[in-house]
Amino acid sequence: MTRDRGVSTVVGYVIALGITTVLISGLLIATGGAVEDRQNATSRDALTVIGQRIASNLMAADRLAETDPGTTVVEVRLPSRIAGSGYRVTVNGSASELVLESHRADATVDVSFVTSTDVADTDVQGGDLRIVLTAADELEVRGA
Amino acid sequence: MNDRGQLLLVTGFAIAVAIVALVLLLNTAIYTENLATRSIDTGAGDALAYRDTVEDDLWRVVEFENEREYAARSTLRDNVSARVDQFTMVSSMRHLEGGVSANVTNRTLHDGTWLRQNASRQMTDASGTANWTVATDADGVRAFEMNTTGGLTSTSSPADDAFNVTVRGSGGNEWRFYIYDNPALPDSELAVKNGTGTLETNVCSGLLPSVPPRVNFTAGTVEGSDCDALVFAKGTTPPYDIEITYGDRAEGTYNATVNTTNVGTFNGPGPASAPYEVPVVYSLSVDVVYQTPELEYRARIRLAPGAET
Numbered sequence: 001m002t003r004d005r006g007v008s009t010v011v012g013y014v015i016a017l018g019i020t021t022v023l024i025s026g027l028l029i030a031t032g033g034a035v036e037d038r039q040n041a042t043s044r045d046a047l048t049v050i051g052q053r054i055a056s057n058l059m060a061a062d063r064l065a066e067t068d069p070g071t072t073v074v075e076v077r078l079p080s081r082i083a084g085s086g087y088r089v090t091v092n093g094s095a096s097e098l099v100l101e102s103h104r105a106d107a108t109v110d111v112s113f114v115t116s117t118d119v120a121d122t123d124v125q126g127g128d129l130r131i132v133l134t135a136a137d138e139l140e141v142r143g144a
Numbered sequence: 145m146n147d148r149g150q151l152l153l154v155t156g157f158a159i160a161v162a163i164v165a166l167v168l169l170l171n172t173a174i175y176t177e178n179l180a181t182r183s184i185d186t187g188a189g190d191a192l193a194y195r196d197t198v199e200d201d202l203w204r205v206v207e208f209e210n211e212r213e214y215a216a217r218s219t220l221r222d223n224v225s226a227r228v229d230q231f232t233m234v235s236s237m238r239h240l241e242g243g244v245s246a247n248v249t250n251r252t253l254h255d256g257t258w259l260r261q262n263a264s265r266q267m268t269d270a271s272g273t274a275n276w277t278v279a280t281d282a283d284g285v286r287a288f289e290m291n292t293t294g295g296l297t298s299t300s301s302p303a304d305d306a307f308n309v310t311v312r313g314s315g316g317n318e319w320r321f322y323i324y325d326n327p328a329l330p331d332s333e334l335a336v337k338n339g340t341g342t343l344e345t346n347v348c349s350g351l352l353p354s355v356p357p358r359v360n361f362t363a364g365t366v367e368g369s370d371c372d373a374l375v376f377a378k379g380t381t382p383p384y385d386i387e388i389t390y391g392d393r394a395e396g397t398y399n400a401t402v403n404t405t406n407v408g409t410f411n412g413p414g415p416a417s418a419p420y421e422v423p424v425v426y427s428l429s430v431d432v433v434y435q436t437p438e439l440e441y442r443a444r445i446r447l448a449p450g451a452e453t
Binding site for chain 2: 017020021024027028031032034035038039042045046049050052053056057060061063064067068069070071072073074075076077079082083084
């Protein structure tokens with residue numbers, strides 16, 4: 001029995017180390033997952049709000065455009081990054097829909113709008129935007 | 145033994161970083177809520193309100209100067225311009241306080257003439273000619289009202305004998321309106337010929353009083369009531385030539401504002417014995433400009449009361 005003497009200390013140490021590693025790994029994975037979930041949810045909320053602001057300004061520009069003006073320019077001030085990531089705004093005029101997509105987070109949001117003036121199909125980087133009535137009597141969303 | 149606890153330390157750092165990331169996300173969420181509750185009013189409503197103000201009120205300023213019956217067109221134009229400037233200054237003051245530039249610029253005054261016979265006499269021109277041209281090349285006519293007081297010829301063939309107002313359109317089509325007495329009827333009688341149509345007699349007889357009638361050509365009324373058969377210049381296209389035939393076969397007064405400076409023989413310009421001409425501004429075109437930091441709106445509007453032609 002003299003060969004097994006002192007083994008329990010080593011075994012106990014290894015088991016303790018193993019359990020600690022498993023617990024810590026679990027903790028880190030859970031925390032990372034929680035952060036990612038929050039990032040996606042926050043991005044979706046922010047994109048929804050930004051989309052609604054663009055839609056509302058687009059409809060305000062539409063009200064002005066209905067009066068047959070020479071110039072209509074509405075500027076929309078928006079953050080260029082949300083939840084640590086940039087985003088794209090795709091304007092789908094024929095479907096009367098804005099699609100906002102975050103570059104990094106897994107978040108895509110559709111926002112619809114109603115206008116009587118035609119809206120041009122465009123694709124712009126998120127940030128400050130300008131809504132302009134073009135010579136073709138279309139409302140176009142452009143980067144500022 | 146100095147290396148003991150490394151695993152816990154690294155884990156602690158990792159969790160600290162995750163907590164910082166969560167705090168940053170919380171910050172984003174708070175910012176989003178803040179953005180969501182921020183006003184989205186870019187001033188579009190105010191821009192339209194300013195446009196409406198100009199549309200509704202600026203013409204009154206011009207009308208005021210028109211009614212002062214200036215003899216010289218240059219004086220009229222100078223005074224109208226000064227009044228428009230004053231209107232612009234007063235109407236933009238309220239907006240300037242809020243850091244908004246509201247302006248009326250780039251004005252164009254369209255010359256017209258107010259033709260008046262304010263004392264009852266025959267419908268002849270100032271030199272007494274019975275068949276005469278009232279106005280030539282008028283792009284529009286408004287507030288053309290005639291109040292006949294007597295002297296109507298008695299006839300049963302109006303096309304040959306009766307007093308009439310003729311509007312000849314650009315293609316040569318004629319609109320004619322006759323006012324006369326029909327011996328077979330107790331009251332006076334009206335007849336109208338539209339463009340290429342034939343003469344319709346005894347129109348709107350239900351509206352006629354026992355005295356010679358008051359006719360508003362541009363509003364389409366007889367004695368203040370709608371006369372369906374009376375549609376000014378129906379069947380013709382502008383610019384119009386307006387003529388009076390047999391002006392000596394009716395007496396009365398009239399007023400007309402025509403969009404031309406080319407008129408027949410009148411006294412004046414400016415107040416004189418009837419009939420006389422007064423230079424007026426027929427209509428006014430301006431740019432309404434409304435600018436805020438977020439909005440730029442510019443629209444050209446045309447101001448004129450009543451029938452816009």
